[in-house]
Each structure stands twice: as structure tokens, then as C-alpha cells.
Amino acid sequence: MSAFDLSRRTMLAAGAAAIGSAASKGADAAPTAPKGFLWGCATAAYQVEGNNLNSDNWLLETLPGTPFREKSGDACDHYHRFEQDIALFAQLGFNSYRFSIEWARVEPLPGLFSTAELDHYRAVLLACRKHGLKTVVTLHHFTSPLWFACQGGFQSEAAIVLFARYAERTIRHCGDLIDHLCTFNEANLSFSGFVPAQPLMQAAAAATNAPHFSSFLFDDVAISKPIVRACHRAARRAAKGIWPDLPVGLTLAMADIQSVPPDGPYGASKRAEMYDVWLDEARADDFVGVQTYTRELYGAQGRVEPAAGTVRTQIGQEYYPQALEGTVRYAAGRARVPVIVTENGIGIEDDKIRIAYIEAALAGLRRAMADGCDVRGYMHWSAMDNFEWLFGYAPKFGLIAVDRATQIRQPKPSAYMLGKIARGPDIFGQPRRIS
Template identity: 50%
Template sequence: MSTFPDGFLWGAATAAHQVEGGNVNADLWAAEWAPNSHFAEPSGDACDHYHRYPEDIAILADLGLNAYRFGVEWARIEPEEGYFSRAALDHYRRMVGTCLDHGVTPVVTYNHFTAPRWFAAAGGWSGAAAVDRFARYAARVTEHIGDLVPWICTFNEPNVVSMMVHLGLVPAAAREDGLGLSDGAGAPAERPRATGSWPAPSVEVMAAAHRKAVEAIKSGPGDAAVGWTLALIDLQPADGGEDRCAAVRQATELDWLDVSRDDDFVGVQTYTRERIGPAGLLPVPDGVPTTQTGWEVYPRALGHAVRLAAGHAQVPILVTENGMATADDDARVAYTAGALEGLAACLADGVDVRGYLHWTLLDNFEWTSGFAMTFGLIAVDRTTFTRTVKPSARWLGDVARANRLP
């Protein structure tokens, strides 16, 4: 048996825009409804998690999970620049309180890709005031919920666009047509105007926004551990691809992990591996099992990515996303078991890993793919929103209750 440390966090993750529904003031809502949109369908009501979060958190807790990573939505909290909605802030404080009432540790993400329309119109992350605007928002959120939240992620995967735009590398965590930022072959495309608030492919800009937000959070109430989450693909060189793989890893992963050295933790988000040859990415080998997203089923990627992050950043690790898109729930269990075996091996070797948060709690809106990709531990009826717990959720809950992996 592989036993995990006392206090280990076992949970699942969501992103506000992907589950809440009705996020009409967000930049991506506009992108979903734009002419010739890259999105297969709009998010619409999504999973109606904005209203049904008490049910969803109760299900999570009843399964035996003890942590929930969710996002607060900037476009709801600050729908116009300088106007902060007390009602929206109160809503997220109630979400945090509901977690605590159920014995669930809240892990709160302040920015999970989406931003207010006004922020996009002002130039997004290329705007001169972007860093100060995000820090102001982070300060206001922390003022309202910081006393109750032990874990805060400033940004979700700020390195994703760096991978796509600089290198033509569409990461596993955003392979669904690059969230509208790449063509079907993974080549970088001109960034659509409607998604103009997406982080610029610059570690300097995003690091500055992160650092100023961390300062604002640390100045507020509470004593949260603060970091950001990164998309960490298990990059592997094929014959002749060693130099190119090293360059890709440096620009898309190590430069960003450098920023995490000053943080309390780094969130690791890993799904698969990518093999790199002299000319770039190689296709998945013939006959190898793939997920609904076309990614290779490769559970060992998680352990490899955790070791890379821990060795480079030298801070504790929180696995903030790991999972697979599949209609075969037995395959989901097998993949997760394999990933957790690798994680247990990391712990046995002394790597400081604080928790595992599965992606995702609910079958949700998977960006440009719409609702076709099913990553969830819980199925959601697209008409009635009825929740149906999958066997994989009960399996993971049993692992969490035992705090060990058979």
C-alpha cells in the first residue's frame, strides 16, 4: 500500500467560467458569441454551479474528499473598472463558508483565464495598468475572503499562451484547439480580438502581476499560502530533439518555475507527455491509447512533472489539476491510479507534495470544445442539471478516506 502523509489534501477542481454559467461580463463570453467563433458552442448556463454550489460541495464532501479548488470570477466581482460588487463578493464568501461547514479546505483561484470585458478593451495584459488593476482586484477579494482561505492561486497556467504563441506548442492542459489561439495542427494563430485579455506571452509581465498580487494578498487578512499554477507537460526528447526539447522546457516551464521560488507553493497541472524531435512536436505513436482530446494516455507524466517542479522551484507542490477526458470511467480510474502511484513514489523519495486535486469535479464547458469533453467525476445533465456521481468519484473518495492507494 502507498500511504500518503497526514493532512494530505484530496479533492477536485473547477474553474468559474467553466461551471458557473451566465458569465456575461467576461471577455470569453463575448468570444463565444462572436461571428466565426472558435468555440464549438457558448458556455451559456454551463453547470449552473453559481446557484448549485451547495449541492456540489456537499457531494464532494460526502464522497470523502477534503479539498475543493474553485475560482472567483473577476468579471462578476469588478464588472466595470473600479466598481466592486458586494453581492458577488458575498457570494464567494458563502462558497468558502460552505466548504468549511463541510470540512472541506478551500483552494481559491483568483484568475482562471477569463477577465472582465472592460479589462480586455483596455488592452488586457498588454495594457500599461494591467499589473496594478490585477493587484487592486486581488486586494479587494482578499479583504473580503482572506480570513477564511488557507490556499490562494493568483493565476491559472499563465504559461499556456507562451507555449502556444512563442513555440507553436499547444499544451495538454489547453489542447482543445488552443482555446481559440491556434489552428487545428497546433500552429500559433493571430490572437483573436475577442480574447484580447489573455495573458501576453511574457513571463516578465505575468510575473510582475503575480508578485504585486501576492504582496496585496499577504497584506490582507488571513495567512494563506500563495502561489500560481502552471501547465507542466512531461516533455521528452526523441532522437535528435534534445536541444530543441531543452529550449522548449526552458522557455515554457523553467522560466516560469523560477518565479515560483519566492512563493509558498507551486500548483502542478499535468495530463500527458509530449515528445519533441528536431523539427518540433511529434504525433502520438500509432496504436497508443488516447483520450477524447487526442492526448496520449500517459499517467506517469504527473510524477515526472512533480519532480521537475520540485527540483527547480524548491517549494512545496500542490497538484492542482490532473485527469483525463473519457467516456470510459474504468479508464479514468486506471489513469488516476497510475498517476497517484507516481505521486506516491515522489513522496517516498522525499518530494514535498501537499495534495492532489483532480480535474475536474463536474463534466463542464471545456473551452473551444464546448461540452463534448467529459473530464468530470460527476456527470451533469445538459437540460436539467441533475448531478450523477460516477464510479471514479467513489473510487477517489475511498482512496482519500483511506489516505492510501492500493
């Protein structure tokens, strides 16, 4: 997808229209969020730490013909700079931080657990505690140890025992400092429909002499996803066996699926096909994480592309901040457990557009909550501009800019805006027109 030629004027107009609409619809909605509402920003270990050499993705970036546009390299060096970053998040006004633990650091070889690395993540958690941030910790955010991928990854039923073992060791070491635990990030996601995954997995197998190489983002989903659900259940049992009161859930990638025409049946059937098995799985959890960026349109012949001239983001997604309201309503109604928005954001260079997007998304969230949806938090993706997988470093999702040559952080106006909302008496702010 090439969407780097965005029209600033068109995007600003779309953002302003969305904000104005949200303001008119949400003016009488509840002005405050529940006590203890999580206002935060999110990162993933592989995307910000840098130099995760033992992860499967590190290999995939280097293979001939790789679909990854760039190598992750030092990333944002968050591995060494977490203390200053966490202090900055707190200074901006957030009360929580969602981050992930890199399994490949904790267990670099099968059965070999690194106390030093577990201590590192404990230090990250203690830094959050020091700065007054609640912690939302993800055990698996797309990347796995290289040895695990060489053994078939999540396409092997051995994964259930192996993932539960990793979860148990991690939670035993760090669980007293974790406020919410996500077993998997976007457990339902795969890149296999967007890139030729099989040649990439074959190249990785040849490079490692593995009989069957399998990486989470490039799996055969018919085989892997039932195993991922079993891994989730096993990790939840492990966590509850150590800390019974620790809230455990998983997060899902959810677009707001709509019909073309709007009164058609196509959206509802596709939504059920894509999400219901996962939301039904979440009924046994303490919460479900909803991660929404845009909408998808479906008609009688399947996926419908947005109309010509539709504003798109840097990764080709339609600019549609109203999507969050739709996915939260659907997830809350189907799963019947509390919802945490564990990711929501936009890949865009112009930060004024990000501000418009956030405010429109929050207006929709506000309406959903006013109508009874049990939402416990909003975590913006992402805390800082980082490594965005296949797209490399070009898309800018961050509230904080990072000069990767110097690693200097610079909060954007959107960071101050969202921090002010998090601190303010009117917890959701009032959407305003962007000029």
C-alpha cells in the same frame, strides 16, 4: 484535433498495462501521505457557474468564426447549486475543494466592486467550511472582465495595478476563509499557438470599439507573460499585506517533456525553455501548483507526434498517466517549494479508463514523494463534466456526470474510487489491473 473515435479495447489495455507497471515499481513506496494532505477536486468559475455575461470569453464565444465549438450558457449552474455540490464533494470523501472567483462578477465595471458578488463567494467559502473542506481559491482562471480586455488586458502594464486592486478587494472580503490562494491558473498557458488568435482579437475589438482587445488565452505571450508575472507578484504582496500567513502561489500547465530518442538532449532543453522562468518565479511563493495531463515528445526537428495508433483522449492528448510523476519531480527540484497537484485528469467517456488513469498517476506521485518530493495535495480535474473551452461540452473530465437539461448530478465510479483512496488507511491505494 479530432479524437472522438477512441478504441475502448485499446484504451483499456493501455490503462491496464500502465497500472501493472506502476504497481510493480511502486510496491515499496511510502504507503501514506503527510498529515494535512489535500485530497480534492477542482472547478473553474466560468466552466461551471453559467451566465458569466461580463466576462471576455462570453463575447468570444459569439463572434463570427469563433473557435469555440459551443457557448457556455448555463454551464452546470454551480453559481446557484454550489451548496449541494460542495456537500456532495464532502460526502464522496474529499477534504478540499479548488475553485475560482470570477473577476468579471466581482468588478463588472472598472472600479465598481460588487459587495453582493463578494458575499456570494464568501458564501461558497462558508459552505466549504461547513462541510469540512479546505479551500484552494484561484483569482484568475483564464477569464477577465470585458472592460479589462477592452483596455488591452495583460498586454498592458496597467494590468498590474488593476489586478492587484482586484486581489486586494477580494482577499480583504474573503481571505479569512481561504486556505491556499492561487493568483493565476496555468499562468504560462496560451491558445495562440493552436488557433488563429489575431483575427479573433481583431473581431472582438471591432465588436466592442476597443482600440486594443486582448484576452488571456489569446495574448501575444512575448508581451503578456512578463506582465502576468508582475501581476502575480503584485497580487501576492496584496494578499500578504492583509493575511501574512496565507499560502500564495500560482499554477502551471506542465506536460512531461521527453526526448526522442530517450537519451537525447531535446527534452531537457525544451523543458527548461518552457518552464524554468516560471518555476524560478515560484521560488518566492509558498507553493507551486502543477497541472498535468500528458507528455510531449521532442526531437532534433522539434515536436514529435506520438506513434501511429497511440491511444488519445477526447481532446487529442496521448493517454499517459505516468506524466504526473515526471512533472512533479521537475517542479519540486527546480522551484524548491512545496508542490500541490492542482489539476490532473483525463477527458474520456469510459470511466473505467479514468479509474486506470488516476491509479497510475497516483502511483507515480507516490514514488516521487517516497523519493523526497514535497507534495502537499492532489486535486482532480474536474469535479464534474463542464465547459471545456474551445472543445465545448463534449470532453468528459468529470468525476461527476451532469445532465445539463435537468442539472442532475450523478457521481461516477471514479468519484467513489478516488474518495475511498482519500479516506482510506492506505492513502494512495494500490494500483490494480482493470478487466
